[in-house]
Amino acid sequence: MKQIIQDLKKGNTILEEVPTPQVRPGTVLVRTTRSLVSLGTERMLVEFGKAGFIDKARQQPDKVKQVLDKMKAEGVLPTVEAVFNKLNQPLPLGYCNVGIVEAVGKGVHSFQVGDRVASNGNHAEFVCIPENLVAKIPDNVTDSEAAFTVIGSIGLEGIRLCNPTFGETIVVVGLGLIGLVTAELLKANGCNVIGYDFDQQKVDMAASKGITAFNPGNGTDPVKYVLQQTNEIGADGVIITASNKSDEIIHQAAEMSRKRGRVILVGVIGLNIRRDDFYKKELTFQVSCSYGPGRYDENYEQKGQDYPIGYVRWTEKRNFEAILNAISKGQLDVKPLITEEVPLEEFDIIYGNMRKQGSIASILTYPEQANKKVTVEVTSSQFNGQKGVFGIIGAGNFTSSTIIPGMLAADAKMKIIASAGGLSAKTLARKGNITQATSDYQEILKDAEVDTIMITTRHNLHAPMTIEALKAGKNVFVEKPLCLNETELDEITKAANQNDRMVVVGFNRRFAPLAQKMKKLLGEGPKNIVATMNAGFIPPEVWVHDLEIGGGRIIGEACHYIDLCTFLAGSKVKAVAMNSMGINPEENTDNASILLKYENGTNAVINYFANGSKAYSKERIEAYNQEKTLIIDNWRTLKGYGVKGFSKTKTKLDKGHKKQFKLLVESVKSGHPIIPFDEIVNTTKASFAAIQSLKEGRWIEI
Incomplete structure (x- = not known):
């Protein structure tokens, strides 16, 4: 299928051939018939992509600070590599999609094949969308009209936050696409609507819909005009849909408001708010979040958990439905807003000049017979009869930044890569000189030339995919953790034994040059080891904390350090105890100390902390043995005390990935x-035992 993407590094807008996404549980697969180009939002993304590195940095000062912090902790080169890796990931454009349901995922009951639907899908011939982000289209609403559903919902949510009542005066600042829809919805709500914009065509469009509209560029002062129109009382509410860096807009909004008025921000403006503006009138100010309640809530959007209508009347999906209903009943007329309808293949007519005069809404039209392929060819390579041919399942950031470069450096033979959406697989296939990209990982399992599968998906998929790969007769390299519970571990062990295939977990730190040097210098016998992971804070809503998906950070990440301690000890863990920060510790924690007893008498402590400063080293390992002390600091320095002939060595940041992949290719x-x-x-058992110890308050034998 074809999809429009934005190259953030080179600045090009491209129509890319990518694998068709697979329908997943809780989603519907939609064949697109129309999609609306949001000229305001998408223009910002396109222009950001075209900007130079300095301009990109100026537009994202918060990201610059993150980059500087990373430089301090990890060095310049790894930071530069991380930044370029991020810029190499293309951005899919579009979020106003209309089409026909082609397939329905498991657990979806509100849609069936053949339904016409609107969603927040991208500009692509096929999109796979979670059920709560899709709405059925009434029969009397055309596909082109329905393409305004998501844009309309953005304006509608701003109105809901403003909470206007019949007869109130509401000002709409900015009469672009969202502003015009917002103004018309307010009018349908019984409000007196005043709107203004510097584009005369948009002002005329608003006026034709019965909106009191004006152009400040013609000499009209917005504040004085609104006060004049309201008998010097001021507006009851101001909804800002404009996109402008100026702080003057928020100042004027306050000035034109009545006492205790409401100011709602839907667009993007400068927010250097003057306290006196809001203090003297006791104004309220609120930023509207996209389509409405449920936005960015993974439980709602991805897991399909709806909010009870008795407590949350208007969710983002219900807002979609409300917009479609308004179009159906003639309360919202979007036809006059359509500037042009352009075939997908001629997308550059729109994206080649997104600032052209006279454009309000541009719509892309799609062919009825789309090219539906789950696998696309990227390069032409032959693998007949070769050993060590890899297939990769998962095309996320870690795969892009670490696995692909590491495998290329190891001269690995990579035939095929899979991602559920297809686009990231195609991108990394090109980056890694991989022959094929697919959206169906089963294609990799069925490929007779692939003998080794690399699994880099979210943690909950590691075990089932590992078992499937083993049963398909493949070796498996799986990123940590191997699995999330004892049952999965037993099933993997059984499958590995029955199929006589290798299973390797990406415990890369044991292959780091400094770790191997430390082990050699320590010598044999029982040791004391203290390993500290200054892991950094991750918001609780991120998937790694979800016990069903990520398993929590102890099982999902601290396992790295259990393996490292095992490597340094030269022995296996026989008992585990864990304590976490807090009076009433829960089983899901990322601030804990793990104590490990080893069979050879080694004692190890792993401090996994998420509440430290990012300016401090992220990782530190201390080891004590035979009156010797060795310390690794952030995988860049190794210091020795009491070690004959050694005091210090320094390297560039190296956590062992390069050697791990080199050895992996050889081992296959x-x-x-x-x-x-x-x-x-x-x-793996030790990581499970750590959680059990925390819950039961005792040592757990392995």
């Missing part, structure tokens, strides 16, 4: 795993 050909499977099982 030789049949000798780079980490013994019994050690992987022991580490």
Whole structure:
């Protein structure tokens, strides 16, 4: 299928051939017939992509601070590589999609094949959208009219926050696409509506719909005009839909408001608010969040958990339905807003000049017979009879930044890569010189030339995909963790034994040059080890904290350090105890200390903390043995105390990925795993035991 993307590095807007997405549980697969180009929002993204690095930095000062902090902690080169990796990931454009349901995922009951629907899908011939972001289109609403559903919902949510009553005067600042829809909805709500914009065509359009509209560029003072129109009382509410960096807009909004008026921001403006403006009138100010309640809530959007209508009357989906109903009943007329309808193949007519005069809403039209392919060819390579041919499942940020570069450096033979959406697989296939990209990972399992599967998906998919790959006769490299519970571990162990295939987990730190140097200098025998992970705060709503999806950060991330301690100890864990910060610790924590007893007498403590400063080293390992002390600081320095002939060595940041992938490629050909499977099982059990210890308040034997 074809999809419009924005190249953030080069600045090009491209129509890309990508794999068709697969329908997933809780979603519907839609064949697109129309999509609306949001000239305001998408123009910002396109112009950001075209901007130089300095201009990009100026537009995102918060990101610049993150980059500087990363430079301090990890060095210049790794930071530059991370920034360029981010810019190399294309951005899919569009969020106003209309089409016909082609397939319905498991658990979806409100849609069936053939339904006409509107959603927030991208500009693509097929889109896969969660059920709560899709709404049925009434029979008397055309596809082109329905393309305004999402845009209309953005304006509608601003109105709901403003909470206007019949007869109130509401000012709409900015009469672009969202502003015009907002003004018309307010008028349908019984409000006196005043709107203004510097584009005379948009002012004339608003006036034709019965809106009191004016152009400040013709000499009219917005504040004085509104006060004049309201008998010096001021507006009851101001909804700002404009896009402008000036702070003057928020100042004028306050000036034209009545005492205790409401100011709602839907657009993007400068927000250097003058306290006196809001203090003297006791004004309220609120920023509207996109389409309405449920937006950015993973439980609502991705898991399909609806808000009870008795408590949350208007969710984003109900706002979609309300807009479609308004169009159906003639309360909202969007036909005059359509400037042009352009075939998808001629997209550059729109994107080539997004600032052209006279454009309000541009609509892309799609062919009835779309090219529906789950796998696309990217390069032409042959793998007949070769060993060590890899297929990759998962095309996220870690795959892009670490796995692909590492595998390229190891001269690995990569044939196919999969991602559910298809676009990221195509992008990384091109980056990694991978032959094929697919949206169906089953294609990799069925490929007879692929003998090794790399799994880099979210944690809850690691176990089932590992088992599937083993049963398909493939070796498996899976990013940590191996699995999330004992049952999954037992099933993996059984599948590995029955199919006589290797299972390796991406415990890369044992392969870091400084870790291997530390082990050699420590010598044999029981040791004391203190490993500290200054992990950093991750908001609780992020998926890694979800026990069903991510397993929590101890199982999902601290397992790295259990394996590292096992490597340094040269022994297996026999008992685990864990304590976490807080009076009433919960089973899901990211501030904890783990104590490990090893069979050879080694004692290890892992401090996994999320409440430290990012300016401090992220990782630190101390090891003590035979009157020697060795300290690794952030994988850049190793210091020795009491070590004959050694005091310090320094390297560039190296967490062992490069050597891990080199050894992995060699091991697949030789049949000798780079980490013994019994050690992987022991580490995995130790991570489970840490959680059990926290819950039960005792040592847990492995």
